[in-house]
Structures are given as structure tokens and as C-alpha cells.
Amino acid sequence: MDSYGPTPFLKDKVAIVTGAAQGNGFAIAERLASHGCRIAAIDINADGIRAAAARLGEGSRAFVADCSSVPAIRDVVQEVRKAFDRIDILVNNAGLLRIASFPDIGEADFDLTVNLNLKGAFFFAQEVQAALPRDGRIINIASVAGVDGRTLSAPYAATKAGLITITKTLARALAPRGITVNAVAPGLIDTPFNQILDQKIGVEKQGLKPGEMLARRAAEIPLGRIGRPEEVGGVVAFLASPDAAYITGETIILAGGWVID
Amino acid sequence: MRFDGEVALITGAGSGVGLAAARRFAAEGCRVVATVLNGAQLPVLAGAPFAERLILDVRREEDWTRVVAAVEAKFGAVDILFNNAGVTIRGDVAATDRATWDEALLANLTSVYLGCRAVLPGMRRRRRGTVVNNASINGIRGNTGLVAYSAAKGGVVAMTRSLALDHAAEGIRVNCLCPAAIDTTMTRDYLDTVSDRGAVEAAIVAKHPLGRIATADEVAAVAVFLASADAGFITGAAIPVDGGRSAR
Numbered sequence: 235m236d237s238y239g240p241t242p243f244l245k246d247k248v249a250i251v252t253g254a255a256q257g258n259g260f261a262i263a264e265r266l267a268s269h270g271c272r273i274a275a276i277d278i279n280a281d282g283i284r285a286a287a288a289r290l291g292e293g294s295r296a297f298v299a300d301c302s303s304v305p306a307i308r309d310v311v312q313e314v315r316k317a318f319d320r321i322d323i324l325v326n327n328a329g330l331l332r333i334a335s336f337p338d339i340g341e342a343d344f345d346l347t348v349n350l351n352l353k354g355a356f357f358f359a360q361e362v363q364a365a366l367p368r369d370g371r372i373i374n375i376a377s378v379a380g381v382d383g384r385t386l387s388a389p390y391a392a393t394k395a396g397l398i399t400i401t402k403t404l405a406r407a408l409a410p411r412g413i414t415v416n417a418v419a420p421g422l423i424d425t426p427f428n429q430i431l432d433q434k435i436g437v438e439k440q441g442l443k444p445g446e447m448l449a450r451r452a453a454e455i456p457l458g459r460i461g462r463p464e465e466v467g468g469v470v471a472f473l474a475s476p477d478a479a480y481i482t483g484e485t486i487i488l489a490g491g492w493v494i495d
Numbered sequence: 496m497r498f499d500g501e502v503a504l505i506t507g508a509g510s511g512v513g514l515a516a517a518r519r520f521a522a523e524g525c526r527v528v529a530t531v532l533n534g535a536q537l538p539v540l541a542g543a544p545f546a547e548r549l550i551l552d553v554r555r556e557e558d559w560t561r562v563v564a565a566v567e568a569k570f571g572a573v574d575i576l577f578n579n580a581g582v583t584i585r586g587d588v589a590a591t592d593r594a595t596w597d598e599a600l601l602a603n604l605t606s607v608y609l610g611c612r613a614v615l616p617g618m619r620r621r622r623r624g625t626v627v628n629n630a631s632i633n634g635i636r637g638n639t640g641l642v643a644y645s646a647a648k649g650g651v652v653a654m655t656r657s658l659a660l661d662h663a664a665e666g667i668r669v670n671c672l673c674p675a676a677i678d679t680t681m682t683r684d685y686l687d688t689v690s691d692r693g694a695v696e697a698a699i700v701a702k703h704p705l706g707r708i709a710t711a712d713e714v715a716a717v718a719v720f721l722a723s724a725d726a727g728f729i730t731g732a733a734i735p736v737d738g739g740r741s742a743r
Contacts, residue, residue: 237497237725239523402742409704409739421728456663461728468725477716480709483742484735491663494656494731 242270243475248318250274250311250362252301252354253328255282257425258375258466262325263290265467266474271323274314276301278328301328302350304357311361321365323474326355326397327375331390331427333434344389351393356400359415363408370413371474374401375466378421378489386435394419398485405483414482416473421489422451422460456491497723498524502546502570504562505529506553506610507580509536511679512629515715516577521545523719525575528566532580546570553580553606559613572621573614575722578607579629581647583681588642599643604650611658611669618667627718628655628671632737635673648673652733659731668730670721675737676700676708704739 236242249266253259254275263273263286272293277283280298287296295317299310314321329351332343359372366372379385380394398417405415422428428448436447452460469488472478487493503520507513508529521527521544529540530551540548547566552558566573584591584599591599607628618624633641634648651671658669676682676699689695700707717736720726735741 239496405739405742406704410706412705414705414739456660457666457668457728457730458664465725465728468723468727469729472720472725475716477713477720480705480713480736480738481717481734482705482739486729486734487732488726488728490728491659491730495660 236269238269238475244322245270246272247322248272248274248320249323249325249474250276250314250321250358251325251327252276252358255279255286257427258420258423258463259325259327260286261463261467262327262375262470263294265464265471266323266325267291267294269471269475271474272318274318274321276310276328301354301358302346304353307354307357308361311358315365320367321362322367322369323371323373324358324362324366325373325375325470326358328354329375329393331385331387331431333386333431335386336388339387339389347387347389347393351390352396352400355397359400359404363413366408366411366413368412369476369479370408370411372404372408372413372415373470373473374415374417376401376417376419376485378419378487378493381419381485381487382493384493401485402483409482414473414479416478416481416483417485418466418469418473419485419487419489420461420466421487421492422448422455423463423466424460425463428460454492455489456495459490461488461490496524497719497725500524500526501574502526502528502566502572503575503577503722504566504573504614505577505579506551507531509539511681512674512677512711512714512718513577513579514539515711516579516718517545518543519712519715519719520575520577520722526570528570528573530562553578553610554601556609559609563613563617567617572624573617574624576610576614576624576626577629577718577722578610578626579718580606581629583641583685584644585640586642587640591643596643600647600650603644603647604654607651607654615662615667619662619665622666624667625722626658626667626669627721628669629718630655630671630673630733632673632675632735632741635733635735636741655733656731663730668726670726670729670732670734672714672717672721673733673735673737673741674709674714675703675735675740677711677714678708679711682708702740703737704742707738709736709738
């Protein structure tokens with residue numbers, strides 16, 4: 235079951251994964267669970283996260299929380315600490331992108347994007363850090379948008395760039411305790427999130443057939459395809475593994491060669 | 496195990512990161528072709544679970560031609576190439592004469608070019624394969640007294656991106672790793688040459704936020720990850736393995 239070898243390298247460990255009801259978050263949780271990890275699966279979508287936790291199997295639990303609210307974050311981390319004997323890994327995956335072109339972005343959308351993608355991730359890290367052991371891990375799911383601004387939403391790109399910078403600062407702050415902090419910057423991944431973009435932008439705004447916008451963008455990717463959520467899970471598993479113990483403060487781009495030209 | 500019989504050709508497998516990588520690739524299911532610079536290093540490889548042990552001077556095109564032909568004839572393919580062999584050549588520009596410069600580029604950059612040139616025709620035919628280059632933190636960040644070495648390693652990083660774009664559509668991924676200080680014989684031999692060893696060691700450790708230098712196994716593990724299916728959507732990347740040193 236453990237793809238690295240006979241011994242599950244995360245056996246008995248506990249990982250918080252935010253935004254775990256679907257897409258990358260669920261794939262990350264599923265992959266960490268395959269290495270023996272128990273998952274504290276958090277999402278604002280109550281039905282979704284309960285179903286997800288059930289699929290993750292025994293030892294994993296669902297928690298419903300608004301990850302853009304600092305009081306809610308404090309409460310849910312307390313709940314997780316009561317439910318589990320330890321926290322080893324935090325994966326800040328919850329995020330949102332409000333579809334609006336630059337002249338049309340309102341203040342409420344800007345604030346919501348910042349509150350979930352950036353502020354929420356920061357305060358999750360702050361709440362969890364004291365509980366992390368010497369080989370603890372914080373893994374932030376950023377985006378290629380935070381590397382090169384290639385997105386329709388400027389606030390989204392800014393929050394992801396901010397997350398990459400927070401990753402570096404926290405890496406330095408927590409390095410003396412042996413805790414590593416890294417980011418993953420996915421490009422175009424086959425998630426419900428991108429299927430919605432395909433519908434709302436490709437179909438409704440550009441008059442394309444369903445799937446056509448994603449297919450056109452896939453053609454721009456050097457590897458010639460969009461990525462799979464399982465591939466995001468694979469990179470997160472690596473960063474969570476002892477193999478990545480000497481990597482900290484880094485952002486691993488998985489975008490099929492998208493941002494190297 | 497992340498591999499199922501893939502043929503992994505590893506250069507500089509006689510010690511340090513190369514040997515650690517050869518062992519890890521083998522432990523995870525690869526058929527490992529371990530290569531060393533000269534026959535004196537072959538006994539090191541004896542007893543390890545490698546499919547083949549060969550002599551390969553990475554600076555010589557004819558060596559690459561011979562080795563890749565032999566491996567493809569025997570195993571059918573080179574699925575993974577880990578261009579690991581290299582040599583740290585120190586000196587500021589005044590201390591780097593032309594012969595030293597040429598040797599640094601030959602051993603650290605031209606060697607990688609020759610390796611890619613040797614394995615890519617087969618990988619392109621099969622539309623499958625991956626290359627991992629062992630670059631260096633000095634390829635992406637500045638350091639003193641390493642003019643030619645840094646130029647060569649910076650070249651490896653740039654060439655990695657270019658190769659990645661050239662061959663992505665063929666299903667071939669090319670990435671590199673950028674290690675900082677590693678606990679290897681190369682590092683220990685260098686420390687043996689300095690007069691104030693304790694101070695030099697402390698200064699090296701202080702540059703790395705994690706407060707220690709890397710083990711060869713940790714660097715090798717990143718090469719294995721980049722070659723694995725888990726990194727299937729990663730190409731053209733330069734991954735620092737540096738204890739946080741380059742995080743800025």
C-alpha cells in the first residue's frame with residue numbers, strides 16, 4: 235500500500251488538511267493516508283468533508299470550519315487537538331479564486347480571497363506550530379499564479395505570492411526546531427475548481443464547448459496535458475516524507491514546464 | 496516501491512550522493528547501472544545490488560557512446576539518467592587559469608551535455624525517459640571563490656530548463672537538484688585542507704537555517720523523487736536541497 239516501501243513512513247502521524255472535501259485537498263489527504271497518516275480533514279462544506287473523511291478510512295475525522303475566519307481556525311485546531319493525540323503535518327490547501335477581470339474586482343471579493351488564501355493559512359500555521367514535533371511539516375498549497383501572475387484574478391495571484399513569501403519566513407523561524415515549511419505551486423490541475431473555471435469563463439463568457447478552454451490551455455503546457463490531483467498528492471507526500479528533511483523554504487512548481495520559458 | 500525495473504544510469508556512483516542514489520534506486524526497484532571514473536573505484540560497488548558496474552569518464556564522448564550502447568543492448572533502454580558526477584574546482588578569477596576554467600566546465604557542464612546527448616535518442620524513440628542533473632546551490636546563488644564551478648553549475652540549471660522544453664512534448668522530463676553543503680568525502684577532503692577547520696565548519700553550518708549540512712542520502716532521495724512518477728508533472732525545475740539557505 236505504501237508506494238515508497240514496505241514501511242508506511244507516516245504511520246500513526248496526524249495531518250491537518252484544509253479544503254479536503256474535494257480536488258487537490260482530497261487527493262493530498264488520500265495520499266498521506268496511504269502512507270499511514272491519520273487525517274484531520276477540514277472544510278467549510280459539511281456534507282462534502284464528512285463523505286471525504288469516511289473515504290479516508292478509520293483514524294481520519296471530518297471537521298467543519300470556515301478557514302477564512304481566525305476565531306474559527308482557533309476553535310477547529312483546538313477540536314483537532316482534542317480528537318487526536320498529536321499534530322505532525324499541516325497542509326494549508328483551502329483557497330478560492332473569484333472570477334472577475336481586474337476592473338470589476340470588488341472589495342468584498344478581494345478581502346475574501348485574502349482572508350482565506352493568505353490570512354487563513356498564516357493563522358493555521360500559527361495555531362498549529364506549537365504542537366508540531368521536531369520533524370514537523372507545514373506545506374502550503376500556492377499556485378503558479380503566485381510565481382508569475384498568470385491568472386485572471388490579481389488578488390488570487392497576490393495571495394499565492396504572499397503564501398510563497400510566508401513559506402520562506404516561517405521556514406527560517408521554525409528551522410531551529412527542525413520543522414520544515416515548504417510550498418507547492420501547481421499549474422493547471424484537473425480539479426472541480428478548474429472545471430468550474432472552464433464552465434464560467436470558457437462556456438459562459440467565451441462561448442466555448444465544455445472542456446475546450448482547459449484543452450486549449452493544456453496545449454500551452456510543454457508536457458501537453460493538465461496535471462492530476464494525485465500528482466499534487468505525490469509532491470506533498472514527498473515533502474512530508476523523511477526524504478525531504480533537508481528541503482525548507484522552497485516552492486516546488488508542478489506545472490508540466492509551464493513557467494520555465 | 497516507486498519503480499518497476501526501470502534502468503537507471505548513475506554517474507559518479509563510487510561515493511557520496513552517487514553511491515547513495517544508486518543504492519536507493521536499486522532498493523526501490525530500478526535496475527541500476529552504476530558508473531565510476533576509473534577501475535580503482537569498482538571494488539566499492541561490489542556486493543551492492545546493481546545490475547551493471549561500468550567505467551565511464553563523463554568528460555569523454557566516446558565513453559558515453561560505449562556505455563549507452565552497452566546498456567541499451569543489454570537492458571533495452573536507459574529510462575533514467577542521473578548526471579551526478581562532478582568536481583568542485585575552487586578559485587576566484589585570478590586563481591582560475593585557462594586550463595582550470597576549461598577543466599571545470601568540461602567536468603561539470605560539458606559532461607552533462609554529453610550524457611544527455613548520448614541517452615536522448617533512445618528516450619525520444621521510446622517517448623519515455625527522465626533526466627536528473629546534479630547541479631548546485633552555486634548554480635542559483637552566489638558564493639566566493641568558485642568562479643568556474645558556479646559558471647558550470649549555472650549552465651547546468653539553464654540547460655536543464657532548455658532541455659525540458661525541447662523534449663516535454665516527447666514525454667521526457669528533465670530536472671535538476673541544487674544541493675548546498677553535503678557530508679561527503681569531497682567535503683571532508685576539502686576540510687582537511689583548511690588550517691582552521693573548526694571555524695570553517697561552523698561557518699558552513701551557520702549558512703544553513705536547519706543548522707546542519709545535508710547527508711548524501713537526503714540529496715539522493717530528492718533525485719529519486721524527481722525521477723519517480725510522483726514528479727510526473729514536474730519538468731524544468733531546479734530543486735534546492737539546502738536546509739533553507741536559498742529561501743529568499
